Amino acid sequence: MIQMLRCPKCYSALTIASQVMCDSCKQVYFVHDGVLFLTDAATSDPRSPTEFMTYDLKDFLQNKRIFGKTITSGVDYAVKEHSLHIFPDKMLSAIGPLCAGKHILDVGSGASPYLSTSISKHKPASYTALDAQFELLRVGRKNSGGGGGENHFVKYDLACALPVFDNSVDVLLCMEVLEHVDTPQKLLADLFRILKPGGVALISIPNVAIYLYPHKLLRCILSIAKSMVFLNFKKARQTFQDYKKHISPETCWQEALEWHPGLRPKIFRRWLTDAGFSIQRHNTLVYYAVDGDPIYKLAKWLENHSFNVASLYRKFINTVNNFMFAGYPVFKWAGIRQFAICKK
Numbered sequence: 507m508i509q510m511l512r513c514p515k516c517y518s519a520l521t522i523a524s525q526v527m528c529d530s531c532k533q534v535y536f537v538h539d540g541v542l543f544l545t546d547a548a549t550s551d552p553r554s555p556t557e558f559m560t561y562d563l564k565d566f567l568q569n570k571r572i573f574g575k576t577i578t579s580g581v582d583y584a585v586k587e588h589s590l591h592i593f594p595d596k597m598l599s600a601i602g603p604l605c606a607g608k609h610i611l612d613v614g615s616g617a618s619p620y621l622s623t624s625i626s627k628h629k630p631a632s633y634t635a636l637d638a639q640f641e642l643l644r645v646g647r648k649n650s651g652g653g654g655g656e657n658h659f660v661k662y663d664l665a666c667a668l669p670v671f672d673n674s675v676d677v678l679l680c681m682e683v684l685e686h687v688d689t690p691q692k693l694l695a696d697l698f699r700i701l702k703p704g705g706v707a708l709i710s711i712p713n714v715a716i717y718l719y720p721h722k723l724l725r726c727i728l729s730i731a732k733s734m735v736f737l738n739f740k741k742a743r744q745t746f747q748d749y750k751k752h753i754s755p756e757t758c759w760q761e762a763l764e765w766h767p768g769l770r771p772k773i774f775r776r777w778l779t780d781a782g783f784s785i786q787r788h789n790t791l792v793y794y795a796v797d798g799d800p801i802y803k804l805a806k807w808l809e810n811h812s813f814n815v816a817s818l819y820r821k822f823i824n825t826v827n828n829f830m831f832a833g834y835p836v837f838k839w840a841g842i843r844q845f846a847i848c849k850k
């Protein structure tokens with residue numbers, strides 16, 4: 507029995523026997539491969555890359571194969587491994603101990619990467635994954651060892667009101683989801699509704715700093731300068747306007763969804779407090795080395811010249827992330843991902 511779930515049509519409790527049925531309106535919801543379908547429509551997020559459909563964390567870490575490709579470069583493996591681990595490890599080390607004996611809801615769970623890496627070891631009372639994509643839920647269920655016990659996997663369209671009772675969730679995860687939905691502030695308000703008073707929410711979104719890194723900022727400045735030299739002021743102006751949109755996606759959200767918007771930390775904080783949350787902690791992380799990053803290029807160059815730099819490079823990115831996570835003022839907002847731990 508999944509206590510926190512309610513019928514999306516009439517908001518009544520659901521009874522689970524050989525099938526799942528609403529107590530009140532008698533709507534039947536079917537279960538396929540262990541995944542409960544609380545949606546009729548075949549919804550999926552058109553903005554999610556298709557390669558993530560078959561994404562398997564354990565498989566990658568064991569076989570060094572990702573998206574069907576074998577990773578032989580030590581530097582590339584260090585980056586991928588790091589980017590898969592650092593996010594859940596850093597963030598959930600703060601929230602993990604709070605999961606013990608609690609009911610966890612993972613909204614926009616994808617393939618539940620945080621379940622096996624961070625949540626399971628704290629023995630939650632239940633873990634429920636909610637996502638629009640059946641294939642991802644299926645991978646998450648497989649990684650969790652078949653979804654036995656109190657792990658539940660539910661297919662649902664996040665554009666609709668969440669099929670969850672008010673004040674029913676102890677610990678809420680919503681990781682890298684807001685930048686995929688049409689009405690993020692509506693989703694935040696709904697997250698606040700379902701969280702128990704005193705409950706904790708861990709919410710993350712890309713940080714606008716992605717667009718302020720030198721290799722992006724310089725490209726923009728050079729492009730404007732070039733247009734000016736050729737007296738093409740219209741193009742220079744357009745480049746500037748486009749750049750302004752990237753650093754203020756909240757003013758053009760529908761358009762911004764195409765490029766996976768990163769919010770300014772100030773705006774993210776405002777959205778959270780507007781939804782009712784009180785922010786306990788707010789940090790950023792570099793998360794992974796970006797293509798075009800000079801240090802990454804240097805490590806690759808050294809590797810191509812027969813130097814074994816992979817472990818050194820791994821230490822480097824770990825150090826940078828630890829530094830930022832500590833929240834020193836200068837680095838605090840320089841990461842490319844930001845997250846907040848909130849309370850109701």
Ligand SMILES: [Zn+2]
Nearest residue numbers: 513516528531
């Ligand atoms: Zn119903």
